[in-house]
Amino acid sequence: MAVRSTIMDTNSFRPEMESALDPQTRQLTRERAVLGPAYRLFYRKPVHLVRGRGSHLWDADGVEYLDVYNNVASVGHCNPRVVEAITRQASMLNTHTRYLHENVLHYAEDILSTMPDEVNRIMFQCTGSEANDLAIRVAQSYTGGQGVIVTHEAYHGNSALTSKLSPALGTAQSLGLRMRMIPTPDTYRVEIAGQVANECSPEVFGGWMADQLAQAVADMKRHGIKFAAFLADSIFSSDGVYPAPVGYLKPVIDKVHELGGVFIADEVQPGFTRTGDAFWGFQRHGVVPDLVTSGKPMANGLPTSLMAARAEVLEPFASSVPYFNTFGGNPVCMAAAQATLDVMRDEDTMGNAKKVGGVFMKALKEFQAEHACIGDLRGAGLYIACEIVKPGTKDPDQRKALDILESLRGNRVLTSVCGRYGNILKLRPPLVFSEDDVDWFSTAFGKTLKECGE
């Protein structure tokens, strides 16, 4: 099983694919040279989008796509209530948190009300990277340690600090000297005492994971590094999406605390009702984090993020080191975040994620019964992973996964892949995804599997 060296090898356009493009698309991809070589475009034939609404997107030729990938537009592309809130506040005032403003205070109270009582302080930034970067510093200040543990394919941000905690970036990005990785909680492949993990109890699987963590902390100690934090998103998104057995994080977080560390719940992926059974991913597992971070789905597309904390964990850092984020918590971003949260409540996106996620999973299981290339299906709410493997084995089939992706694009469904081997379809649509959307997906997926020789 070849392991990718960087995420470049996954879903992305490369200049040598240029000849297959129509003139306008080719022109736009050429113009992107100005952005330098770090930018990647999705798809062998990149998509040129011009309009969005709900869970649907339209390209420059008027072709309509179903969006089964973008969690940023959490309450739907161009949600009119969010747009209206942005317009109203942008027309009124947009300053910063060194003047008093209700928006940041009201939203702070409102969003904290969705969290455990122990998590009672919150600070605002603009990106998930900024939130994680700050959370690490807060955790290190509180524990007096430096050591951070993440999973083997984790992605936690693009800042200097968080990049060094993001093995998913590939081997060209050096990892921190004081970080350690524990294995991906791959419930499809890990076996414990002869039993596949997804058939284990949460206690057994969580116990296995807690052991991995304890070993990593022991190794840190051997190198003179004091353990500070376990940083994880509770659905292990870039590792490949591992939502169950629900509760398996509990023994892990207990171990984190026993060993003197704190748990930073990175809720960029599972948070904001996506999993259908809780507002936050960590709540599904019955754990209380010391720090919570989120970003992407928070303000439906405006750059907005948060770092929430237990007061006593925040105190040592925040009472000594000045931190000011010019745009973080500004009235316009807070208005967008508030409108997003209001829509989540009023339209019960949690209920919708549960209901439509269930219908979606059922439809996928029907495909699985017919197609041996679908090795595993797992998910929570509107976060579903579909593993493409070589029939009769658990060997990842990245080539087929990428073929499926391109074919789905041709059949007007947008998504992408994740996981160490880039063979896992990541199905993570806007939270307003409907049963009709599932039908749209199913029709396209059926055609795609046929096109891919299934």
Add this chain to the structure above:
Amino acid sequence: MAVRSTIMDTNSFRPEMESALDPQTRQLTRERAVLGPAYRLFYRKPVHLVRGRGSHLWDADGVEYLDVYNNVASVGHCNPRVVEAITRQASMLNTHTRYLHENVLHYAEDILSTMPDEVNRIMFQCTGSEANDLAIRVAQSYTGGQGVIVTHEAYHGNSALTSKLSPALGTAQSLGLRMRMIPTPDTYRVEIAGQVANECSPEVFGGWMADQLAQAVADMKRHGIKFAAFLADSIFSSDGVYPAPVGYLKPVIDKVHELGGVFIADEVQPGFTRTGDAFWGFQRHGVVPDLVTSGKPMANGLPTSLMAARAEVLEPFASSVPYFNTFGGNPVCMAAAQATLDVMRDEDTMGNAKKVGGVFMKALKEFQAEHACIGDLRGAGLYIACEIVKPGTKDPDQRKALDILESLRGNRVLTSVCGRYGNILKLRPPLVFSEDDVDWFSTAFGKTLKECGE
């Protein structure tokens, strides 16, 4: 001369000042406990703003203030063209740079056209901190070095990496082991061969500064650190604003290159026409940077920033390490940035900064002639520093500067202080500041000086 230990000692509200507040303001300051101890409010009596337009702001009681501080609202608070651009794009589509979109490409070309030809690549982030964080990594990758030089009171961001390059954060924030500081280019106090710096030629003063830099690089070398970058904003804003003698950076940047480093021009402060004589601060000094960063004034309040680079400097990093910023360069932020740039051109903010900045400086000089507490006035365009000192000396008078600040607030003018001793009024209004605004300021300043016993 007492040096502040952290920026907490400057312009900020503290809970013990609560009794002087009206009930509503008191209530709001109390509610801010939820944000934790890192947040600071301006003023002993914080301002509760609800509305803005042009260079004017209104509080909850309808009191109108002149804004002489906020560079984020660069083309004026709630500029209707920017609001309209945001609304239009937010109603149409807001995704990310992994799909093709014209906005990011058109803005990229447009903003690069304001820079030297050599700076021909650009990447987008959400905050100035993110831009500097990335620029450092790019510089280190290109040079193979780690060492970064900043000035003694520099502020370059709030990420883990940039905080360690920001001595202005105070002594509780540890600095990087591989960074060195050179003295503030304090043209009011530094003497070279018996001559005050602001009377020296740019060559002589720049030569002095280049010597300081060479010494810092030599010290790095002695510690086994390879020099990577000189990171500076060309107006040295948090150091205290030192815009002249124009050209003094030239010998410094020549020395940076001679010693194998790159120059990162942090244009968060001087960029976007503020200095009245160039679009970018570095252009005033006749130097070409290797990397350019900016943020605050770029999109009139939406979280948007940039890192531009010479292609060959960007290459080693960007062709090997994946970098994706979810919100960076998104269609809405780019629409706001484009509208801001369009307004800057159409309303000639550069010309306005030059003209009104000149009128502003003239008015201030008249006050200086009458008031010995005004020790030095220096500026470029709409970026003016007014040093408050003990009469007959150059000793900073922070207490009086803070009294002036509070009195100005009472007289409906908002600004703040900067510099090592917190005694320098930082006058940095929106770029649409008018001659009427100068009159408003002058009336308030006259009253204030009287109230402060001048």
